[in-house]
Amino acid sequence: xxxxxxxxxxxxxxxxxxxxxxxxxxxxxxRPVLLFFHSAVVxxxxxxxxxxxxxxKFQFPDWLAGQAALTFGRVRTVHLNAVAYGWAGMxxxxxxxxxxxxxxxxxxxxxxxxxxxxxxxxxxxVLGLSAVLLGYTDGLEWLEIPYPIDAVVVIAGGLMASSVLxxxxxxxxxxxxxxxxxxxxxxxxxxIIFATANLPIFGGVEQAAVxxxxxxxxxxxxITPLALAAAYYFIPKVLGRPIQSYxxxxxxFWALAFFYSLNGIHHLIGGPLPTWLITTSITASVMMVIxxxxxxxxxxxxxxxxxxxxxxxxSLRFVVAGSMIYTAVSLxxxxxxxxxxxxxxxxxxxxxxxxxxxxxxFASLILFGALYFIVPRLVDxxxxxxxxxxxxFWLALAGVxxxxxxxxxxxxxxxxxxxxxxxxxxxxxxxxxxxxxGRTVGGALMLGANVIFAYHYWLAVRRRGKRRLEPAWxxxxxxxxxxxxxx
Amino acid sequence: MNKYLSIFAxxxxxxxxxxxxxxxxxxxxxxxxxxxxxxxxxxDSTLAGREAYVSLGCFYCHSxxxxxxxxxxxxxxxxxxxxxxxxxxxxxxxxxxxxxxxxDLMNIGVRQPSRGWHLAHLYQPRAMTPGSVMPSFAxxxxxxxxxxxxxxxxxxxxxxxxxxxxxxxxxQARALxxxxxxxxxxxxxxxxxxxxxxxxxx
Numbered sequence: 001x002x003x004x005x006x007x008x009x010x011x012x013x014x015x016x017x018x019x020x021x022x023x024x025x026x027x028x029x030x031r032p033v034l035l036f037f038h039s040a041v042v043x044x045x046x047x048x049x050x051x052x053x054x055x056x057k058f059q060f061p062d063w064l065a066g067q068a069a070l071t072f073g074r075v076r077t078v079h080l081n082a083v084a085y086g087w088a089g090m091x092x093x094x095x096x097x098x099x100x101x102x103x104x105x106x107x108x109x110x111x112x113x114x115x116x117x118x119x120x121x122x123x124x125x126v127l128g129l130s131a132v133l134l135g136y137t138d139g140l141e142w143l144e145i146p147y148p149i150d151a152v153v154v155i156a157g158g159l160m161a162s163s164v165l166x167x168x169x170x171x172x173x174x175x176x177x178x179x180x181x182x183x184x185x186x187x188x189x190x191x192i193i194f195a196t197a198n199l200p201i202f203g204g205v206e207q208a209a210v211x212x213x214x215x216x217x218x219x220x221x222x223i224t225p226l227a228l229a230a231a232y233y234f235i236p237k238v239l240g241r242p243i244q245s246y247x248x249x250x251x252x253f254w255a256l257a258f259f260y261s262l263n264g265i266h267h268l269i270g271g272p273l274p275t276w277l278i279t280t281s282i283t284a285s286v287m288m289v290i291x292x293x294x295x296x297x298x299x300x301x302x303x304x305x306x307x308x309x310x311x312x313x314x315s316l317r318f319v320v321a322g323s324m325i326y327t328a329v330s331l332x333x334x335x336x337x338x339x340x341x342x343x344x345x346x347x348x349x350x351x352x353x354x355x356x357x358x359x360x361x362f363a364s365l366i367l368f369g370a371l372y373f374i375v376p377r378l379v380d381x382x383x384x385x386x387x388x389x390x391x392x393f394w395l396a397l398a399g400v401x402x403x404x405x406x407x408x409x410x411x412x413x414x415x416x417x418x419x420x421x422x423x424x425x426x427x428x429x430x431x432x433x434x435x436x437x438g439r440t441v442g443g444a445l446m447l448g449a450n451v452i453f454a455y456h457y458w459l460a461v462r463r464r465g466k467r468r469l470e471p472a473w474x475x476x477x478x479x480x481x482x483x484x485x486x487x
Numbered sequence: 488m489n490k491y492l493s494i495f496a497x498x499x500x501x502x503x504x505x506x507x508x509x510x511x512x513x514x515x516x517x518x519x520x521x522x523x524x525x526x527x528x529x530x531d532s533t534l535a536g537r538e539a540y541v542s543l544g545c546f547y548c549h550s551x552x553x554x555x556x557x558x559x560x561x562x563x564x565x566x567x568x569x570x571x572x573x574x575x576x577x578x579x580x581x582x583x584x585x586x587x588x589x590x591d592l593m594n595i596g597v598r599q600p601s602r603g604w605h606l607a608h609l610y611q612p613r614a615m616t617p618g619s620v621m622p623s624f625a626x627x628x629x630x631x632x633x634x635x636x637x638x639x640x641x642x643x644x645x646x647x648x649x650x651x652x653x654x655x656x657x658x659q660a661r662a663l664x665x666x667x668x669x670x671x672x673x674x675x676x677x678x679x680x681x682x683x684x685x686x687x688x689x
Contacts, residue, residue: 058620061612065623072622073544139541139580168491176490184491185498192502196510204575206517208583213509221502257498261505267585270554272570277513343558347550347587418587421563425590426618433620 021105028107029098030378032114034461036094037371039122041454043086048447050079055443058436069133077132077144084142084218086125088359090118091367092226093160096183098374099233100164103180104171113163120156124149138198140207142215147198154195161187178249182229185257189221205273213264219358220260224326227363228256228295230370231323235302238316238373239309244301248294255291259284266337269346285337292330299323314389314471318369321397325361329354344419349432349439350411353404360446361400368396368453375460376471384465386472388456395449403442410435522576525674529577536666539659541580543624550584551593551670567594571677589621596668605664606641606656614647627660 008020054076057063064070101108108114128145131137137144164187168180197214236243243249262284265277303320310317332354335341345351372389376382383389410432417428459465522528529537540546554561555569562569570593575581599605607614610628612621630649634640638655641648648654656664674680 057622061620062623062625065625068543068626071543071624071626073547076547077544135542137542137544139546139582141547141585176494181494184494188495188498189502192499192506196506202514203579204517204520204577204581205572205583206514207579207581208575209513210510211581213505217502217505254497257501258504261501262508264509268583270558271552271583272572272574274513274516277509280508346559347585349588351585419560421560425564426616429588429620430618436620 022102024107025101025105026098026377028111029101029114032108032111032118033094033098033374034378035115035118036090036097036121037375037457038461039118040087040089040091040094040367041457043082043090043125044450045454047079047082047087048443048450050075050082052440052443052447054079055436055440058433059440068135074133074135077137078129080142081125081129081132081144084223084359085121088223088363088367090121091371092223092230092363093117093121095230095367095370095374096186096226097160097164098378099179099229100167100183103173103177103233104168105173106167106170109163109166109170111163113159117156117160117163120152120159124153124156127152140197140211142218143197143211147200150194150198154191157191157194161191177232178243178246178253179229179232181250181253182225182232185253186222186225186229189217189225189261193217193221205271208268208271209265209273209277212267216264216267217261220256220263223359223363224260225256227322227366228252228326230366231299231319231326234315234319234366234370234373235299235323238313238319239302239306241302241306244298248298252291252294252298255287255294259287259291263288263337266342269337269339269342282337282339286334288330288334292327292334296323296327314383314393315369315373317393318365318372320369321393322362322365322367322369325357325365325400329357329362332357344415345411346415347418348411348414349407349435350415353407353411356400356407357404360396361404365396365400368392371457375457379461379463381460381463382468382470383456383472384459384468385456388452389472392449392453392456395445395452399442399445399447399449401442402445403439406435406438406442410438517572520572520576523573523674523676523680526574526576526672530669532662533666533669535659536662536664536669537582539663540666541582543663545592546582546584548584548586548588548621549590549592550587551591552583553591553593553672561591564590565598566591567597567672569677570672573676574672589619592667592670593672594670596670597673600668602639602664602668603642605667606639606660607643607647609660609663610641610643610654611647614644624660627657627663628654629657630654 008016012020053064053070054072057072057075064075068074097108097114124145128149131146131149132144136146138146164183168184193214197210202210232243232249263281265273265281266285269278269282271278299320310320336345336350336354372383413435414428414432417423417431418425551570553567553570556562561567574593575583604615608616608621609624611623611625612619628641630652631638631654632652634653634655638653639661641654641656643654
């Protein structure tokens with residue numbers, strides 16, 4: 001494989017050397033990254049299908065009532081694990097493996113380790129989700145996969161981390177770009193929180209605290225830092241200008257590290273745990289405004305005056321939409337943690353809406369944008385169809401907006417009904433029903449978007465269609481403009 | 488290497504601090520909580536039912552935590568006294584839950600002690616609670632021509648279930664109902680129980 005790396009004379013211009021290094025970096029990561037992406041796309045389709053079935057069960061509660069494997073409690077669990085660990089987890093890791101060698105200007109150390117990690121990660125999910133369907137579960141949200149099976153992913157994660165960490169140790173750069181900070185930290189954080197939370201030594205309310213310390217950090221210390229690493233990489237990359245403020249990005253990093261890790265117990269507000277513990281998490285949740293504002297200001301000031309580029313770069317369009325939703329969903333989360341607000345929305349569908357705004361609106365949109373950028377560089381083939389990309393974008397956006405708006409409104413009404421002790425409990429159920437139909441509609445659009453993306457991804461990696469000279473999105477540009485650019 | 492180490496150390500430090508605050512300190516604080524003498528450990532029959540509850544994912548829609556007066560309507564709904572850490576002394580895995588798509592079940596055995604109601608409700612929730620969105624758990628039941636010795640037969644409203652045949656509960660359904668009707672946390676607990684006992688936890 002290394003034979004294909006272009007050799008450039010040492011006295012070449014710096015841009016030629018940098019280009020050659022990027023090509024070499026991509027060649028070292030091609031195999032593992034594509035394997036992670038192929039797997040992630042399959043898990044995305046499986047996971048969103050299970051999600052739609054779970055949502056439809058609210059409209060048709062007698063549907064699929066014949067088998068234990070298809071009961072709501074198991075279908076929902078497969079949905080969450082498949083999209084969170086299969087789609088988001090595997091595509092984020094693929095992304096990290098692809099970014100790191102480019103950012104530290106050193107080829108990936110032993111790509112075979114990362115390939116083995118991808119197979120291990122898939123094995124973990126296949127075994128774990130089969131176990132869940134058969135009724136074997138640890139019975140803790142976000143930690144359902146039985147802990148003996150979790151040993152597989154611990155080994156896979158270890159292989160992956162060693163490959164990336166050695167790559168960074170062999171770096172040619174003195175400087176660490178902020179994306180490297182986020183990736184390295186996530187690689188330290190995830191194994192620690194995952195292994196700790198799976199220790200079979202906790203019980204009772206103490207286990208509830210560990211459960212949510214982990215549950216929130218799976219988002220806060222794994223999905224979020226890796227998705228932010230991608231946004232920090234692609235926004236400047238596509239625009240061709242540096243991020244506005246280096247120091248602001250570090251403020252965002254350290255504030256996130258410190259505050260996000262303490263957020264978890266806001267999932268248990270009002271519960272039978274020590275009050276100081278819950279208050280600590282509420283305080284940390286409010287303090288999340290600092291890293292979120294730092295990141296939002298940094299992205300926005302980098303984008304200002306260049307929003308026109310959104311029209312021509314699908315990567316930028318997805319990544320910027322995801323970054324804006326990051327700001328929105330984080331601020332929503334801070335408000336949601338306040339006792340007065342939480343009193344209404346806790347235990348309702350509002351929380352489910354919030355979770356989807358985070359994992360789909362923020363993380364998944366950024367991931368889609370990242371894949372639109374990376375895949376053509378790995379398979380040496382442009383995305384075949386600009387139209388499919390546009391359909392994907394608008395369906396995904398419309399789907400998540402309808403989904404979240406339905407559950408925010410429905411959850412609020414549900415909470416108000418539940419809060420009034422004079423109203424029968426069934427009022428809270430009945431008032432939510434039309435909004436649950438809205439959720440199914442939004443979910444169906446998201447599934448449609450995901451299937452279009454998966455189909456297009458398959459076309460691209462199989463190199464279908466005619467070889468394009470320019471990216472598909474530039475269908476939009478008039479021919480003279482392209483001619484002008486190429487000249 | 489310095490910057491590499493500082494990222495490493497910083498990441499380790501923050502997560503270790505969070506672990507200390509949110510996991511370790513509560514663990515130490517709660518280690519002094521003893522199981523109330525009035526709270527019995529799970530019996531074999533109820534434990535099997537609890538396993539079914541966990542395995543079927545009931546906790547995704549039902550909480551098991553009653554909130555204190557002034558925080559929500561739990562008291563007004565008659566869901567029982569506020570819950571305390573000692574109420575969960577035997578619970579592994581914990582089933583506190585984060586959703587109330589259905590009502591809280593901390594004291595469901597007090598509110599609804601009838602096995603017959605629970606069996607019929609699991610078989611067809613809408614037969615007992617019109618408008619319910621709870622899934623039917625028909626797979627926990629068997630339809631037979633006639634009942635046999637030891638069968639627990641469902642008493643279903645007219646028009647529900649197969650005509651001319653009987654519906655009986657499979658072992659998992661019976662265990663699940665035994666667990667549900669055992670959920671009663673009425674003994675005194677929390678600071679009130681401690682002061683009633685003269686300062687010591689009985």
